[in-house]
Each structure stands twice: as C-alpha cells, then as structure tokens.
Amino acid sequence: MRVAVFGTGYVGLVTGTCLAEVGHRVTCVDIDRDKIEGLKQGRIPIYEPGLEPMVLANHAAGRLDFDTDAEAVVARADVLMIAVGTPPDEDGSADLSHVLAVARTIGRSLSRPAVVANKSTVPVGTADRVRAAIAAELAARGVAVEFEVVSNPEFLKEGAAVNDCMRPDRIIVGSRNPRAVETMKRLYAPFNRSHERVVVMDERSAELTKYAANAMLATKISFMNEMANIAERVGADIEMVRLGIGSDPRIGYHFIYPGAGYGGSCFPKDVQALERTARQHGYRARILDAVEAVNAEQKSKMFELLARHYGGEAGLRGKVVAVWGLAFKPNTDDMREAPSRTLLAQLWAAGARVRAYDPEAMTEARRLFGGREDLVLCDSPEAALAGADALALVTEWKAFWSPDFALLARALGDKVIVDGRNLYPPDEVEAAGLAYYGIGRGR
Ligand code: UGA
Numbered sequence: 001m002r003v004a005v006f007g008t009g010y011v012g013l014v015t016g017t018c019l020a021e022v023g024h025r026v027t028c029v030d031i032d033r034d035k036i037e038g039l040k041q042g043r044i045p046i047y048e049p050g051l052e053p054m055v056l057a058n059h060a061a062g063r064l065d066f067d068t069d070a071e072a073v074v075a076r077a078d079v080l081m082i083a084v085g086t087p088p089d090e091d092g093s094a095d096l097s098h099v100l101a102v103a104r105t106i107g108r109s110l111s112r113p114a115v116v117a118n119k120s121t122v123p124v125g126t127a128d129r130v131r132a133a134i135a136a137e138l139a140a141r142g143v144a145v146e147f148e149v150v151s152n153p154e155f156l157k158e159g160a161a162v163n164d165c166m167r168p169d170r171i172i173v174g175s176r177n178p179r180a181v182e183t184m185k186r187l188y189a190p191f192n193r194s195h196e197r198v199v200v201m202d203e204r205s206a207e208l209t210k211y212a213a214n215a216m217l218a219t220k221i222s223f224m225n226e227m228a229n230i231a232e233r234v235g236a237d238i239e240m241v242r243l244g245i246g247s248d249p250r251i252g253y254h255f256i257y258p259g260a261g262y263g264g265s266c267f268p269k270d271v272q273a274l275e276r277t278a279r280q281h282g283y284r285a286r287i288l289d290a291v292e293a294v295n296a297e298q299k300s301k302m303f304e305l306l307a308r309h310y311g312g313e314a315g316l317r318g319k320v321v322a323v324w325g326l327a328f329k330p331n332t333d334d335m336r337e338a339p340s341r342t343l344l345a346q347l348w349a350a351g352a353r354v355r356a357y358d359p360e361a362m363t364e365a366r367r368l369f370g371g372r373e374d375l376v377l378c379d380s381p382e383a384a385l386a387g388a389d390a391l392a393l394v395t396e397w398k399a400f401w402s403p404d405f406a407l408l409a410r411a412l413g414d415k416v417i418v419d420g421r422n423l424y425p426p427d428e429v430e431a432a433g434l435a436y437y438g439i440g441r442g443r
Contacts, residue, residue, distance in 0.1 A: 001025070001187055004077035006102045008035055008066070010046060010161060010265075011119055011154045012083030017054050018165040020064035022190035027065045027073045039066040047333040047360050050162040074109035079187055082130070083119040083154070092272035093280075094123050103130040106147075107137025113146040115183045119154045121210050121270060123277050127151050127174070127203040148180035151203040153210035158264065159331030166191065171198045174206020211277075214270040215288060220255045221262045222294040225301075228258035228440025238440030239422055258439045260339035260394055260420035261298035263328030268295070268337045299339045302392055302420045303346035305437040309390070309416050317351035319414070322388035324381055325395025326358035326365050333360040335368060339420065340394045348374050357384040359397050382411075389413035396421040405432035 001024050005016035008030040020026040030036050035045055042059070044052045058064035067073050074080060084098040099120050106116060118130060131149040138145055151174030156164035168191055173184045181200050188198060201209070228238040238258050246253035262268070271292050278285040306321065307313045328338035335341060340356075347354055353374045356365065362377055369375050378384040381399060385391065391412055393400055401423060409415050409432045416435040417424065426443055429436040436443055 001078045001183075002076050003027070003079045003081065003187070004029055004070075004073045005081045005083055006030075006070070006105075007082070007084035007098075007120070008032070008039065008045065009083065009085060010048070010158060011156065012081070013039075013044075013046070013055070014048065014051060014156060014161040014165050015081065015083060015119060015154060017051060017058060017064060018162065019187070020058035020061075021054055021166070023063070024187070025063055026058075027067050027077075029067050029070050029073050031068060033068055036066045036068050048161050049159065049331055054162060070105045071109040074106055074114075075111050077114055079183060080106055080114055080116045081119050081152070082116065086120050086122055086269075086273075088269050088272060091276065093276040094121070094269070094273045096122060096126060096129065099126065100129065100133050103133035104137050107134035108141070110134065110138065110145045110147060111143070115148050115150055115180045117150045117152040117184065119152055121153060121214075121266070121273075122151075122207060123273060124204050124207045124211075126207060148175060148177045149203070150175040150177075150180050150184055151206035152184065153206060155210075155213065158334055159329060168197055172206045172209055173198055173200050174203040174209075175200070176202055211270055211274040214266055215274050215291070217255055218262055218267040218271050218295070219287060219291050221257075221259075221267075222291040222298070224256045224258040225261065225298045225439070226294050231440040232442060235442050236440075237442055239438075241440075258422065259298075260302050260343070260439070261295045263299075263337040263339055263341075264334060265336045268292075271295075299342035300346060301439060302339070302343050302394065302418050303350075305418045306347075306390060306392065306416075307350070309414075309418075309435060309437065313350045316347065319352045319389045320387055321347055321352050321354050322384040322391045322412070323354050323356040324358075324384065324391065324393045324400045325397055326356055327361040327395050327397075330395055330397045331360075333358075333364050335361050335364045338395075341368075343392060343394060343420075344369070344375070348372075355384045355386070355388055357381050358395065359399055385411040387413075390416040390418065392418045392420065393423060394420050396423055405429050405434060409433045 003019050003024050003026045005012045005028045008028050016026045016028040042056050082102045086094040089095045127149045153172055171188050175181050185198055231238040242256055245251050271288055275285045275288040310316050326340045355376045355378050357378045419438045422438045426436045
C-alpha cells in the first residue's frame with residue numbers, strides 16, 4: 001500500500017519506517033525542509049535505538065522517502081497518517097493547530113479515495129474536527145472525494161520505539177466505517193501474524209484509550225512515589241514493598257518503580273490534557289489532579305534529600321554536585337520535562353555547581369544550558385566526579401548500574417550519593433564509606 005505520514009517526529013518517523021520495513025511504500029512529509037533534506041541524506045534527527053539502520057536500508061530499497069511537497073504525496077496515497085505534535089496549550093489542553101493544518105493540507109490536495117488515520121495524541125472528538133477540516137477544503141475546491149477519518153493512536157515508548165512499533169501489544173483502530181477498518185487491517189496485517197492484535201472500536205473510544213493508557217501508567221508511578229514517601233516516614237523500604245506487591249499478578253512488576261518523578265513528552269502533557277478535557281465536560285478528575293500534584297512534588301525529591309544531608313539548602317552553597325543522567329529516561333536524548341531539569345534548577349538556585357554527564361543527552365543539554373558558569377558538561381561518568389562533593393544519580397542508564405563504590409568514596413569530597421532510581425544496594429554503598437539516600441528506603 002502507499003502511505004503518507006505527516007510529521008517526522010518520534011511517532012511519524014518510527015511508524016513510517018516500520019511500515020516501510022514490512023513492505024509498504026511510505027513517504028514521510030514534513031514542512032521542515034532541513035529535516036527532510038537531512039533525512040534524505042541519512043541524517044536521523046532523533047536518537048532511537050535501531051532506527052538509523054532501518055531508515056537507511058528502507059530508503060536505499062526505495063520503500064521509504066521524504067518530501068516537503070504534500071500535494072504530490074497526497075495524490076498517490078491510500079492511507080494518510082497524521083503524526084504531528086500536540087503540544088500543551090497555555091491552559092494544559094492539547095494544541096490541535098498542527099493536526100488541523102495537516103487536515104487542511106490533505107483537503108486541499110485529495111483527489112482519490114483515501115483513509116486518513118490520526119496517530120497523534122488528540123482529545124476526544126478530534127476525528128470529527130479533522131473530518132470537518134478536510135470536508136471544508138474539498139467543498140471550497142468544489143470537488144467530491146470519498147475519505148474516512150480513523151483514530152489510530154500510537155503506543156510506542158521512546159528508547160524502545162522501533163521494537164514497540166514492530167511488535168505492538170495492540171493496534172487500536174477507531175472507526176465505524178467497515179471499509180476504512182478493512183484498509184487499516186490490510187495495512188497492519190504484517191504485524192498481526194501470530195495473533196489478532198487489531199482492536200476495533202468507535203473513534204471516541206479510541207481517542208480516549210490513548211489518554212486512559214498513559215493516565216493509568218502515570219497513576220501507577222505517582223502511586224508508587226506516594227508509597228515511597230510513606231515508606232520513608234514509617235521506616236519501611238519501598239523496594240521490598242515493590243517486590244511484595246508486584247508478585248500479585250493483578251498488580252504486576254511492570255511500571256511500579258518509584259523514582260524522581262515521571263517526565264518526557266507524553267505523561268505530563270497527556271495527564272494534564274485529559275484532566276482538562278474532563279473539566280470541559282463538567283467533571284473534576286480528582287485522581288488525575290493528584291497524579292500530577294504528586295509528580296510535581298516528586299521532582300524535588302532528590303534536591304530535598306541533598307539539602308537534608310547538608311542540613312538545609314544553605315549547606316549546598318558552593319558545593320559541586322555530580323549529576324549522572326540528564327535524559328528523562330535511559331535510551332533517549334530527550335530532556336523534555338526531565339526530573340534532572342528540576343534538580344539542576346534547584347541546585348543552581350541554592351548556589352551549588354553541577355558537573356553532569358549523560359550518554360546521549362549532552363547535545364540537548366548544551367542547547368538548553370550551554371554557557372552557564374555553574375554547569376560543566378563532562379564526557380564521561382568519571383569526569384563528572386572530578387572535584388565533586390556529592391553524586392546524584394538521576395537516570396538509570398546501564399553505564400551507571402555498577403560503579404566502583406570504593407572509587408566513588410575516594411572521588412567525592414563529602415562522600416554522599418543520592419540515588420534517584422534506587423539502583424544501588426544501600427548496605428554496599430554505606431560499607432564503602434558513603435552516605436546513601438534513596439527514594440523511600442528509609443535512608
Ligand atoms: C509513554 C508510554 O509508556 C507509551 O506507552 C506511550 O506510547 C508514550 O508515552 C506516548 O504517549 O507517546 P515514554 O514517555 O516514552 O512512553 O516513556 P516511559 O517509558 O513510559 O517513561 C515515562 C516516565 O515514567 C519516565 O520519566 C520514567 O522514568 C518514568 N517511570 C516509568 C517511572 O518513574 N517508574 C516506572 O516504573 C516507569
């Protein structure tokens with residue numbers, strides 16, 4: 001099938017590439033000329049494991065192309081996918097201007113029957129608005145072309161996006177139109193060999209499914225962070241509690257790791273947007289409010305632990321803190337809403353200096369904070385320790401999993417570690433002569 005994918009961000013580029021990998025002819029369209037030129041020359045704008053070789057191979061094989069000329073691409077496509085960003089508006093609701101701009105572009109160029117599939121995370125009811133925008137453009141041109149709008153939300157995780165896309169848990173197709181459903185099933189048939197993964201439902205349920213999934217996952221995290229805060233106060237170890245409750249299959253071990261708070265481009269934005277949608281419909285979503293509030297506080301946790309060690313914020317003045325990990329999670333260079341940013345801002349406000357290292361996010365860190373006197377961006381974990389008084393482990397990259405604690409004890413002036421991901425065994429760290437602070441571990 002011929003597929004046009006609008007938007008070459010995480011969702012668009014990964015989805016387009018995976019669809020090409022299974023044999024479809026895909027053109028990724030973006031208004032950003034530099035990005036499209038770069039992609040044509042094999043420059044991948046994001047760090048995502050496994051993506052680059054897949055893009056290069058499919059481009060070379062002629063199944064994957066990149067274009068800024070929407071009109072020509074729309075004219076050829078059977079399926080048109082919208083995968084552009086929906087950043088938060090000032091009030092937290094999702095900004096649909098990019099999605100609707102693509103809809104209008106499609107309406108201006110559509111000349112043969114097609115299915116328009118929306119992959120962007122959009123509030124309930126957006127499929128209707130996309131349909132109306134396309135129809136208005138067609139009417140203005142005075143042409144009648146058959147088209148269907150389908151909600152087809154994406155569930156990929158940054159850092160595991162290619163794998164998630166090639167081996168989806170489920171494929172949600174929101175449409176009441178049997179022909180559109182048939183087209184989407186044909187499109188996804190190669191991903192569907194071992195068992196039926198396509199779940200068909202109405203558009204609105206599909207749109208809400210996406211938000212409900214992210215809100216549920218964010219709730220698990222905030223719940224565990226709340227438990228960690230209770231554990232800390234009552235002298236329990238949340239890591240033991242995690243194992244204890246995860247063993248119940250109804251709860252499960254996945255996604256119940258306490259930490260420095262969730263970040264990224266999805267959970268913070270989607271929880272807020274869903275809360276906003278609920279409010280617009282006259283409902284106060286109290287659980288969502290609490291999930292967000294707990295997370296906002298949790299992002300200050302690492303700073304609080306450091307300040308506690310130093311007898312208050314004032315004790316951090318002039319201190320040098322090594323920060324391991326800047327990305328919002330491992331295997332990505334993305335620092336959007338990352339807990340590291342809260343920690344850095346709080347350390348700087350307290351008059352501390354930072355030496356930071358991240359395996360992939362250094363370019364992004366330079367873009368965000370380059371030129372600051374109180375930040376040294378280092379090229380290895382060891383370099384970040386040089387001259388540091390304390391270590392803050394923010395992102396659980398594999399490179400940070402098994403440090404030599406004796407070496408850390410020698411390197412750190414004040415011999416203190418704040419472990420924002422509960423990676424390290426407290427006894428071992430303390431046996432090496434270091435003070436250890438974790439999340440909800442009573443120390
Ligand atoms: C998330 C969802 O997991 C995907 O299913 C979804 O498709 C995606 O959003 C999206 O809407 O596009 P992502 O934001 O890439 O994916 O990252 P996650 O792996 O979900 O992690 C989110 C945050 O939660 C990270 O900051 C991570 O450190 C934190 N987290 C995760 C915890 O603190 N504890 C956990 O147990 C799990």
